[in-house]
Amino acid sequence: MIRAAIYARFSSNLQREASIEDQVRLCSERARRERWSVTQTFTDMAISGTSANRPGLQSLLETAARGDLDIVVCEALDRLSRDQADIATIYKHLGFRGVKIVTLAEGEVSELHVGLKGTMNQIFLKDLGAKTHRGLRGRVEAGRSGGGNAYGYDVVRRLGADGDPVKGEREINPAEAEIVRRIFRDFADGASPIAIAHALNAESIPGPRGKLWRDTAIRGHRTRGTGILNNELYIGRRIWNRMRAT
Incomplete structure (x- = not known):
């Protein structure tokens, strides 16, 4: 029987913890339909996809290196990584061990997916960085903190008129x-x-x-x-x- 491992990840600034459970559930359903045996599940919670130094991902790669896997199943290729160079390295590493990557979004991943999705993810990250920087600048120009907190100050936690948390306000401790x-x-x-x-x-x-x-x-x-x-x-x-x- 084909041995499959599920990998799931969520980013703290984009998703919620329940996202891990959702990803694992959907990947498990796919594995059952294909009659693959899910031997292990690897997860990384609240860790950016731009970093390859994730405990769950590293454990997955180590398991593949031991020859204990045939397929890695995940929701989408960007769950493994959003970095173009990293996703290419992961694909090469798994491919060398004879391990395929199958995602719910792309199906069986090929070199074409790695190239196109890697480029798209890089564009997404660049755009996200620009939007984040613009948002922080607006916050600072409004007299609030752009991030972090200094000794002697407390973070003010309150909701604005729109019901969303107000970010960047500080008060003296x-x-x-x-x-x-x-x-x-x-x-x-x-x-x-x-x-x-x-x-x-x-x-x-x-x-x-x-x-x-x-x-x-x-x-x-x-x-x-x-x-x-x-x-x-x-x-x-x-x-x-x-x-x-x-």
């Missing part, structure tokens, strides 16, 4: 704000970032994300504008797109 002021005062008085970090840890004051304070979190990087002392947000200036602009 009073307790953390006082620590920020202390860091600037101590540094102005001559204390080094290392000394400041040691003092905060000695008083059991949680650092960013609840971790211990490190001198790097305090001094950061001047060019990149990171760290407490180099983040211009603390003087009322919001900087966005710094690294892309340079």
Whole structure:
């Protein structure tokens, strides 16, 4: 009997966790119709298809390398990867082991599918990146955060008039704000970032994300504008797109 493995993936920004169950169910139905024996199911949750470093995908490739598979079944070719080079590598790797790829959308995948779909996925990703960048720029120009969060601020979670979550709003965390002021005062008085970090840890004051304070979190990087002392947000200036602009 033909041994089949199912692969399913969803991206955190595009789909929901139930999507994995839906993909597996549909692929299982296809396998039953073809009378293939599904021996294993591999999944990657909330991981972008632009990265090949996914636990589920790597386990699938390792299983194929051991000669334990005949067919890989997935919903569509872009579930395996959206990167043109990666999908070609995956196809070549599986093909070398004699493993076919069958998708619900394309059927049995050939080199033609890999070339055309890979190109289409690259165009999609480029367009998605442009739209995301445009959306973030609009958010920043409206006075909100373009992403991430700085120590001393909390993310505001509320719904807008349209019922959708409002993104990019921040509010001051009073307790953390006082620590920020202390860091600037101590540094102005001559204390080094290392000394400041040691003092905060000695008083059991949680650092960013609840971790211990490190001198790097305090001094950061001047060019990149990171760290407490180099983040211009603390003087009322919001900087966005710094690294892309340079």
